[in-house]
Amino acid sequence: WGTAYAAHFLIEAKKAGYDVDKQFMENILRYLKKQVRKRKTIKYIYNRDKNKKIAPKELAYSLYVLALSGNQDMSAMNYYKANRDLLSLDAKYLLAASYALSGDKSRFEQIVPKAFEGEESMPVFGGSFHSPIRDIALSLNALIEADPENIQVQILARHLSQKYKAQKYLNTQERAFTFLAMGKIARKSAKSNITAVIKSGGNKIADFSKGTLTLNTENLQSDNIEINVQGNGKLYYYYEVEGISSDGSYIEEDNYLKVRKTFYDRNGVQKTSNNFTQNELVVVKLSVTGSQNTTIENVAVTDMLPACFEIENPRLSSVPALSDKFKNKSYPENTDMRDDRITFFATVTNKTKNFYYMIRVVSTGEFNMGPVGADAMYNGEYHSYNGAGKVFVK
Numbered sequence: 024w025g026t027a028y029a030a031h032f033l034i035e036a037k038k039a040g041y042d043v044d045k046q047f048m049e050n051i052l053r054y055l056k057k058q059v060r061k062r063k064t065i066k067y068i069y070n071r072d073k074n075k076k077i078a079p080k081e082l083a084y085s086l087y088v089l090a091l092s093g094n095q096d097m098s099a100m101n102y103y104k105a106n107r108d109l110l111s112l113d114a115k116y117l118l119a120a121s122y123a124l125s126g127d128k129s130r131f132e133q134i135v136p137k138a139f140e141g142e143e144s145m146p147v148f149g150g151s152f153h154s155p156i157r158d159i160a161l162s163l164n165a166l167i168e169a170d171p172e173n174i175q176v177q178i179l180a181r182h183l184s185q186k187y188k189a190q191k192y193l194n195t196q197e198r199a200f201t202f203l204a205m206g207k208i209a210r211k212s213a214k215s216n217i218t219a220v221i222k223s224g225g226n227k228i229a230d231f232s233k234g235t236l237t238l239n240t241e242n243l244q245s246d247n248i249e250i251n252v253q254g255n256g257k258l259y260y261y262y263e264v265e266g267i268s269s270d271g272s273y274i275e276e277d278n279y280l281k282v283r284k285t286f287y288d289r290n291g292v293q294k295t296s297n298n299f300t301q302n303e304l305v306v307v308k309l310s311v312t313g314s315q316n317t318t319i320e321n322v323a324v325t326d327m328l329p330a331c332f333e334i335e336n337p338r339l340s341s342v343p344a345l346s347d348k349f350k351n352k353s354y355p356e357n358t359d360m361r362d363d364r365i366t367f368f369a370t371v372t373n374k375t376k377n378f379y380y381m382i383r384v385v386s387t388g389e390f391n392m393g394p395v396g397a398d399a400m401y402n403g404e405y406h407s408y409n410g411a412g413k414v415f416v417k
Contacts, residue, residue, distance in 0.1 A: 024081040024151045026054055031088045035203065052094050055085045059099040067111060068145045070316055070373055078103065080151035083114035083121075087165055090121035097125070104134060112142040113153070116162035123169035131169060139179055140279050143316035143373075152196045155316065159183045160200035167207050177259060178404070180208055215256025222249040231258065263403045267327065271391055273408055280371065280407040282311045282324060282397035291348035297392070299416045303384040304335060306345060309367065311397050311407075312375040321400040324355075324378060325366040327393025329414045331386040334360055339379040352379050364393075371397070390414045 030051045037043045059082055067077040083103065089095055100121055103110060110118060119135035122128075139159060146154040163179040170176075187193070187201055219231040221238070224245030229236060252258050267273075286294040287306040299305065311324050328334070337360050339345055339352060353376035355367035367378045392414045399405035 024084065026051060026058075027081055027085045027088050030055060031084075031091070032199075034088065034092055048092070052089060052092055055089055056094070056096055058082070059085050059089070059096050062102075064109065065150075069111070069142050071145065076109070077111050078106075078109045078114070080111060080114055080153055083110060083117040084151070084161070086121045087117040087124075090124040091168065095121060095125040100125075104130065107134065111144065111153075111158075112136060112139065113144075113158035113162045117165050120165035120169035128170075135166075135170075135173075135175075138175070138278065139182065140314045152194065154194070154197060156183065156186050156190060156193070156197040157200055159186065160197065160204050164200060164204040164207070167204060171211075176208070180205065212256070215254070217252055217254040217256040217258050219250050219252045219258055222251070223247065225249075267393055271393070271411065273394055273411060275394070275409055275411075277314065277407045277409070279314050279405040280311065280319070280322065280397045280399070281314060282309065282395050282407040282409060284309055284326060284395040284410045287349075289345065291345075297412060297414045299331070299384045299414065301384055301387050301416055305332075305382050305384060306339065306349065307380055307382055308349070309378045309395055310375050311369070311371055311378075313371045313373045316373055319371045319399050319405055322369055322371045322397055322405075323366050323400055324369065324395070324397045325364055326395045327364050327411075328382070329390035329392040330363075331384055331388065331390045331414060331416050332382045333385050334365055335381040335383040337365060337380045339381065342381070345381070349377075349379050351377050353377050384416055387416045390416070 030048070033043050033048060033051070061082075063079055063082075064076045065079050066074055068074045082099075086096060086100055086103070090100075100118065103114075103118055104122075107115060107118075115134055115136050116139075119131045119133075122134065123131035139162060143155050144153045144158055159179055160183055163176065163183055166173055166176055166179065183201060183204065187197075190197070220227055221229045221231065221236075223243045224247055226244055228242050228244065229238060250258070250260065285308040286297075287308065288294060289304045289306065291306075294305070307326065309324055309326055311322065313319050336342060337358055339349060353369070355369045355378055357368040359366040359368070365380055369376060369378075390413070392410075392412055394408045394411040396409075397407045
């Protein structure tokens with residue numbers, strides 16, 4: 024790891040205009056090429072208590088450094104492409120970047136993860152010195168080099184910034200790679216002189232010059248939004264919409280959260296279909312899990328009910344006979360019950376929480392069932408939606 028680390032920063036120094044001894048660099052790169060041909064595995068601990076066998080992280084890092092220098096080792100890269108189960112999450116970003124730097128954008132697209140989630144390393148004090156902050160920073164830096172327009176660049180930068188500011192003590196690797204990645208973003212942003220005029224329904228509603236501009240529905244005059252930009256640089260925008268679409272369509276996805284719904288009969292037996300009988304008493308389990316070793320506060324878990332269901336009891340613990348059958352229940356911080364939905368508010372970690380409530384099947388026919396959703400109330404990027412469909416009642 025130390026050799027790859029030194030080579031990486033010598034390459035960065037050379038790109039910045041500093042003189043680097045050619046023979047010294049050749050010796051280092053020759054050594055790295057020998058190392059990446061070795062087939063080794065180590066025990067890797069992640070998400071607190073999970074483990075698996077992976078190739079040492081310095082292998083993927085060395086492949087990236089070699090590709091960055093123009094000395095890519097395609098044989099070793101192809102081996103780990105075919106054995107991606109041997110790679111940690113950050114190593115997949117490094118391998119994907121190695122292909123992009125070698126001119127193979129197609130393989131980059133095949134390998135690069137869709138999001139930096141689902142795996143968080145436990146900090147170590149030797150070997151590759153990995154930690155959650157170091158891994159994100161290294162992956163972000165590789166993505167900036169390989170595909171600077173990638174949508175994940177801004178997402179990873181925000182996550183890195185949040186984790187960096189929240190960490191009381193930082194080690195050399197965390198500082199160095201964060202400084203490197205964020206420095207590249209800052210250098211590019213400093214050259215921007217972009218401005219914009221925002222229009223709604225053909226009428227000007229705001230000007231943008233710098234910083235952050237927030238608009239809400241009261242500012243909008245129609246659904247037709249125009250953003251006319253001038254100058255050089257990039258202007259980033261995003262919007263959030265809440266509610267259920269009129270045609271019932273939605274995007275089923277897990278983004279840093281995972282929520283699922285399961286039905287049981289009153290005897291605790293899981294139902295295998297969405298077929299019910301009128302007047303049936305049903306227990307609903309809502310399970311929510313965070314995909315990272317991060318505490319996510321103020322998560323709203325909302326279950327949209329079809330018209331044939333009515334909430335019988337939102338607190339399973341008040342029914343002793345049922346409470347004994349479902350012993351793995353969790354308790355929300357707050358509950359909001361309405362005619363068409365129930366919402367549990369909770370703090371979510373990577374340990375699954377199970378919330379239960381009872382419904383009564385009151386009407387016969389075919390009904391549309393909305394999805395169960397989990398949303399971090401103060402960061403819409405953290406969300407999960409799943410389980411919409413048809414319900415049949417006889």
